[in-house]
Amino acid sequence: MIEYFLTLIILAMKMKIIDAPGKNSRYLHEKSKLIGRTQNACLYGIALQSGDGNHITDVDGNRYLDFLSGAASNTIGYGRRDVVEAYAKTAMRLQHSCYMYTLNKEAIELAEKLIDITPGDFEKKVLFDLSGSSSIDGAIKVARKFTGKKGIITFKNSEHGSTSLSIQASTLSNLTGLFLDDGFYHVTFPTKEEEIVDILAKIKSLFRQGIAAILIEPIQGDAGVIVPPKNFFKDLYYLSKENGVLFIVDEIQTCAGRTGRWWGIENFDVVPDIVICGKGISGGYAPISAVIGEEKMIDSLEKAQHLFTYGGHPPSCAATKKVLDIIEKEKLMENALQIGKLLESELKQLKNCNVVKDFRGIGLMLGLDVASENLAGIAGMRCIEYGLYPGYYGKYNEVLRLQPPLTLTEVEALWAARIIKKVIDEMENKEIPNSTIEKYKKYSRGGICSTCSINSGFEETLVKHNAI
Incomplete structure (x- = not known):
C-alpha cells in the first residue's frame, strides 16, 4: 500500500x-x-x-x-558493501597469485559456481580472462584446436570484442583489411521466421570451407537488442551437431540473469558446447570474464596457449562469486x-x-x-x-x-x-529543444553515425523524422 x-x-x-x-x-x-x-x-x-x-x-x-x-x-546496483568486503578481505589476505603457477581457492570456488549454473549435463571446465573480448579469443582458440579446423561462422551486425580474434568475429566495428584474415564468415542474423530457411542453407553451404564453430549472441546487443525467432536456435544447433561444428554462445551482455535466466540462450531451449561470459557476472566490481565449456574441448588447448597473469585473480573471483550468490539469493x-x-x-x-x-x-x-x-x-x-x-x-x-x-x-x-x-512525445510533436540537439552534437564523440554526419544532412534527418 x-x-x-x-x-x-x-x-x-x-x-x-x-x-x-x-x-x-x-x-x-x-x-x-x-x-x-x-x-x-x-x-x-x-x-x-x-x-x-x-x-x-x-x-x-x-x-x-x-x-x-x-x-x-x-x-x-551500486554501493554493495557485502561485495566490496568480499573483495577487500581477500585482497588484504592475498591480493594476487598467478594462477598458472600458484593455485588459489577463490578461483576454484568461482569455477565451481560457474559450472553449476551453466546448462549441460556433461563435464565442464573454465578458462578465466579479464574481458569479454579475450574470452571470445579463448573460445575461438579452443574451437580451432579441438576440431583442427579454422573457419568461424558469425553473424552480421554482431559485436564480440576488439582483441585480435574477437574483432574479426565482429562486423559492427569499422574494420580495415589489416585486422582481417580468411577464417571468418559472416551471415545474416534473422529477425523473421521466413528468413530462417535461407540463412540455414547459407550456413550449410559454408561447412565445406572447414568450419570449426558457429559463434552467436542469444540476443544481438550492440546491434540494437535484436531478438531472433525462437525456433532459429534449435534449427541452428541441430545443424551444427549434424556437421561436427561447435556451437558457441557469446553471453557477455546476456549473462548473470539479465534476461530472467542465468543465460540468454536458456530462453531458446538450447545447450551450447561453450559459453562466454563477462560484464555482469562481477556486477562491475572487478574486470573478469570466463569461457565455460565441455571438458574435452577446453582441455584441447595445451599449457600456456591461453593464460593471463591476472586470470583467476583472487579478490576478483571472490567478489564475482558474491555477486552471483546475491543474484540467486535476492531472486x-x-x-x-x-x-x-x-x-x-x-x-x-x-x-x-x-x-x-x-x-x-x-x-x-x-x-x-x-x-x-x-x-x-x-x-x-x-x-x-x-x-x-x-x-x-x-x-x-x-x-x-x-x-x-x-x-x-x-x-x-x-x-x-x-x-x-x-x-518520445516531445519528439513526436517537434518539441525537443535545439539546445539538447546541440549538446548531443557537441559531446557525443562516438554517437554520430557514419551515414549521417553532423555537417551533412544531420538536421535534415531530424526534420524528416519529426525530431525538430
Whole structure:
C-alpha cells in the first residue's frame, strides 16, 4: 500500500530539467582527450562521481536513475558493501597469485559456481580472462584446436570484442583489411521466421570451407537488442551437431540473469558446447570474464596457449562469486522478468508513434528502436536532462538502450517509463529543444553515425523524422 501511494506521488511530481553536462563534467570531457579516441566514444559528456542503489551522481552533483548499468555490467546496483568486503578481505589476505603457477581457492570456488549454473549435463571446465573480448579469443582458440579446423561462422551486425580474434568475429566495428584474415564468415542474423530457411542453407553451404564453430549472441546487443525467432536456435544447433561444428554462445551482455535466466540462450531451449561470459557476472566490481565449456574441448588447448597473469585473480573471483550468490539469493532473475514485463506494458504503446519503429527485448535487456539515425542519441540526451541515464546503440545509433540494474524497483521503472514517454512525445510533436540537439552534437564523440554526419544532412534527418 505504501509503495502504491509512493508511486502516485512520484508520477505526479513535476519533472525538473538538469543542466548537463555541468561545469566539472565539461572540464573532464576536455581533459579526456588525453585518452586515445578509440577508447573515448563518449555518449553525453558526463563524468560520474558515485553511485548508490540504482542511481548515479555526476561530478556536478546531478543525480540520475541508471538505465545503462556501465554497459550492462552493474547488475546488482551500486554501493554493495557485502561485495566490496568480499573483495577487500581477500585482497588484504592475498591480493594476487598467478594462477598458472600458484593455485588459489577463490578461483576454484568461482569455477565451481560457474559450472553449476551453466546448462549441460556433461563435464565442464573454465578458462578465466579479464574481458569479454579475450574470452571470445579463448573460445575461438579452443574451437580451432579441438576440431583442427579454422573457419568461424558469425553473424552480421554482431559485436564480440576488439582483441585480435574477437574483432574479426565482429562486423559492427569499422574494420580495415589489416585486422582481417580468411577464417571468418559472416551471415545474416534473422529477425523473421521466413528468413530462417535461407540463412540455414547459407550456413550449410559454408561447412565445406572447414568450419570449426558457429559463434552467436542469444540476443544481438550492440546491434540494437535484436531478438531472433525462437525456433532459429534449435534449427541452428541441430545443424551444427549434424556437421561436427561447435556451437558457441557469446553471453557477455546476456549473462548473470539479465534476461530472467542465468543465460540468454536458456530462453531458446538450447545447450551450447561453450559459453562466454563477462560484464555482469562481477556486477562491475572487478574486470573478469570466463569461457565455460565441455571438458574435452577446453582441455584441447595445451599449457600456456591461453593464460593471463591476472586470470583467476583472487579478490576478483571472490567478489564475482558474491555477486552471483546475491543474484540467486535476492531472486534478481525473477525481478528482471517482472520489471521487464512492467516496462514492456508501459512502453510498447509507443510503437504507435511516428518516431518509434519497435520496442523489443527480454527481461531487462530492452531496446526502443526510433525512426532513424542518431535519434536515439538525441532521445538519450533529453532523458539525461530529465534525470534518466540510458544508453544508445545500433548500427546507426537508432536504438535507445535500456539495461538497468536487475535491482530496479517497480516505482523506479514507472518513473523511467514516464520520462521515456515524455521524451518520445516531445519528439513526436517537434518539441525537443535545439539546445539538447546541440549538446548531443557537441559531446557525443562516438554517437554520430557514419551515414549521417553532423555537417551533412544531420538536421535534415531530424526534420524528416519529426525530431525538430
